[in-house]
Amino acid sequence: KAGVTQTPRYLIKTRGQQVTLSCSPISGHRSVSWYQQTPGQGLQFLFEYFSETQRNKGNFPGRFSGRQFSNSRSEMNVSTLELGDSALYLCASSLGDRANSPLHFGNGTRLTVT
């Protein structure tokens, strides 16, 4: 069974631009979560989608948004990029049917903002 697939693997953007990251979950997984990982803050929760609905949201500004499609694939968008948005963005999928379903992470997208 294929794992969680994230594209692209690397991105370099300029301050003020916007970016869209993509995530394809494990087949059969209906929940997709997004996390940001930085050396200073560690792994922080952005949001979670289940059946095309945002079910949970972390403490990030409105510049960070996401959506989920009917095939469970998800996209995350960051607008008006700031230098501090440079990070590894990780997508994780789970069955989502139970609150304690384990999350499985993709390889991540490394975003560099210059």
Add this chain to the structure above:
Amino acid sequence: QKEVEQNSGPLSVPEGAIASLNCTYSDRGSQSFFWYRQYSGKSPELIMFIYSNGDKEDGRFTAQLNKASQYVSLLIRDSQPSDSATYLCAVKDTGRRALTFGSGTRLQVQP
């Protein structure tokens, strides 16, 4: 603020020894506990999860949970150099359905 605390390390153990990694959490409503391994430059990989008090064993790995004391630990028996990585403890509460991660413990297994 829900917190998950881990000693950042590095924890250095000789090959073949038992590595003991610890994690404490602040939210008594936490229901599910996960250990992830992350190699440098890679994404987190799920090692184990535990929901009930006590021990759970999977191969060389044992997760231990004590909800009364609010700690969870991971034991790695017969440590190998390939176990050298950062180990992340993550906690989930039933309502929020989001993982709160600790900052990770870096483990070094010396050949």
